[in-house]
Amino acid sequence: MQYEAVIGLEVHVQIRTESKIFARVRTGYGFEPNTLTDPVVLALPGVLPVMNKAALDAVIKAGLMLGCRIAPVCKWDRKNYFYPDSPKNYQISQYDQPICSGGSVEIELPGAARNLMGEHRRIPLTRIHLEEDVGKLNHAAGDSLIDFNRAGTPLMEIVSEPAMHSPDEAFAYLTALRTVMIYAGISDCDMEKGQLRCDANISIRPKGEQKLGTKVELKNLNSISFVRDGISHEIKRQIALLSSGGKISQETRDYDGMTGTSQALRSKEMAHDYRYFPDPDLMPVKVDDAWKDQLQAECAELPFEKQRRFFEQYRLPYTITSVLIPDRGLCDYFEKAAGHAGEGRAQAVGNWIVNDLLREMNVQKQSLAESKVRPEHIAELVKLIDEGTLLSNLAKDVFVEMAATGMPPAPIIEARGLKATTSVDELERWCREAIQSNAKSLADFKAGKDSAINAFKGPVMKAAKGKANPKLVDETLRRLLAQM
């Protein structure tokens, strides 16, 4: 039997704020254990939470960018359960009134080839809500130690509809979502630092069936590749189980990316009763239109919208945009350079960025901010080539020096004597000599064999020591040939 997988993702994204969501303590990763705490974070007797507005701003912004409905009121609930990483033994979260509902994430499926754009789809969202992160348990030999540094970091949970059908689609969804979050400046989404975490709800059903099968929640898909592998593994496990006459039981499974296996954590019967109720320590916060409008104005352009604009405005090919778009900083860099370069040169600018700039950054192990090449220098380089001042075969070397020194191209060309010859008289003399010394090609050309002109170019370039502008050489030769 043919089966179809149905996948929904629950993605947790840590929001990058200065301080924690309900306490006046800074957030951070990699600090000495239990140094980012205070009486509120540690839930000492008598303390109270106070909401950090920046966290709410961020989640509303995310909602606006993903086309969600924003609730008129931000309401807080307590999710009650005992676990040592949770200092209050309840988590402040949002239950029946998430701050964002609906909306969707635009994704791109893999294309038929690397240089071909894949199909675009929209994955509908169920909701996005805001909550606090918990601490971290470190299990040592015979001991479990708790670090509360992470506790109280603002966290948004983005829940998709069960609307994906393949590991590739889930992968594309996560990639797209991650790019949006980075674009919006909401999170760095570094999965290694736990800034983005993913759980998947997976079920299978006979192809053509509408009814959903029994779902399994797969936890700990903590790297982008684990998401694809883990889901793939779970789909195979379920198909194998059903095919051999078994039954899927509703349960939570833990995926181990290192071994590529999963283990049952708890069954449906063992599920928690979280005893949600409105948190009496926090007043609901009204989100009015003025607030939303202000955040809307601060929202970044969505990645795929930018890509479509790049096609339109700069006539960039897909291959260049597919390198630029995931990196908002690189896009901004490109737009700056293209602006300086002027009409018709954007594609050349794009090529220099995605090929040479990225290569040099990679060689030097630099980030874009660390690279010495300024966007206006790339623009100038493209201009010089386009105007014939610099020959493209020499430009690569010029660029390497630009990257090493941070100098603009002109002085480098000057210092190295790489400027293309522009003296018309000299060029005319070389051209005339070349034609005169090759009677056969002259005859061929006259007989209508246009490519015969190339035979003159070698000697001209040789005479010019490679610094003649090929366009100009071609023009001059044709002018002289016409007179003969």
Next chain:
Amino acid sequence: MTPPHYFCTIASLSDALRVGKVSSLQLMREVIARTREVEPRVGAFNSFDEEDALAQASASDLRRAEGRTLGLLDGIPIGLKDVIAVEGQPLTASSRMLANFVSPYDATVTRKLKAAGAICWGRLNLDEFAMGSSTENSAFKPTYNPYNLECVPGGSSGGSAAALAAGCAIATLGSDTGGSIRQPASFCNVVGLKPTYGLVSRYGLVAFASSLDQIGPMTRTLEDAAIVLGAIAGHDRNDSTSYPAQVPDYRSAMTAIRGPWRIGIPREYFGEGLDPEVESAVQSAIAHYRKLGCEIRTVSLPHTQYGIAAYYIIATAECSSNLARFDGVRYGHRSIEAKDVNELYFKSRAEGFGQEVKRRIVLGTYVLSSGYYDAYYLRAQKVRALIRNDFLAAYRDVDAILTPVAPTPAFRHGAKKDPLELYLSDIYTIGVNLAGLPAVSIPCGFTSAGLPMGMQLVGQPFREAELLAIGRAYEREHPWAERHPSL
């Protein structure tokens, strides 16, 4: 005959301090001596730190000498219920769970009292985690009523009421979730004010039921209540439920407000179960107001009968969650017998909490459980809204509402064994918490057996000054609080 300093009011002592008739150090020494003398019989204190109090008193005297006095409270010893955090002092909530816990931070009210120069003095006994009406539920010891040591002082702020009545502090702070300031105040012949919900910050108050808890003053006079309230009230950026309002000078405001007022008598509060002596004391207070020219109107609070049920659902639901943090992991009692994390929870909590606390956690856990939430918690919240509407409707016709505080005067230790019977005795006080209103308990006489009685005035939201003024119109001619216990 002038009473000893330890029985004086804040108003009179601040005068005496100002003119140099007494120093803060001398006053503190007298309060300490009195405390040492009577505390073994009263049991109002979980602990007190004489050295720290004397240092605070000296600092106050130094400020005064240098002309930097901080106000009326400067140098006045104020006792704190042992659920209010004071940096460096124990914070036990009268529970084994926190028997060894020392607070590393100040509650907002503590910070404000210190900023006003008051001496934070002693950790006052209570029913464990403020759950109870007799201070018999303290994990450490019961507190005794200074007017009759065989009787309870009321609760849960029984230590705060008894310490004040016994002359072991000049004023105290209590907390009131369902009557925990007002009922012990009425049992111990002192004034007890529960402010409007949100007027006083709860930051640093060990939470029982977050939507009901309020800290308030317990004092010898309404004027003193005004002074202390003025010091502790006001918006706090550490408490999201604190109300951003300007705090008036309650002391001058209450003298400026004049009657006559329209006073409401709720029909539902004068029925079965009300002790005849209490009823007659309240009736004579009503007569006094009538004599002053006030209009006395019968009002109806028709949902009163549902109050107890709604209260015990909401309060226990919130407490079941609020007390979840006491798990033996980060601080507090930790069972040494636990073999894994679940045993750590079970055993630490089984050993650390008393019977009444456990009863309420279990009840609260039940009412929040999946499938029961709508029937209990949600419905209780609807009842709560109706009760609040009852009061607000009544305030269209009256300025304040006058009721008994408790159905009976102080009862004997061990007399009320059935928890339900104790719950039912909160009938006149819990409506005020459910509605978030201000209310004050004012001494209104003694029974034939010599036990104090109190009446309750319930006011309108954030109109504490008016409430105090109305009370003052009675207190001026009936200064019952001047009758001190013989200990």
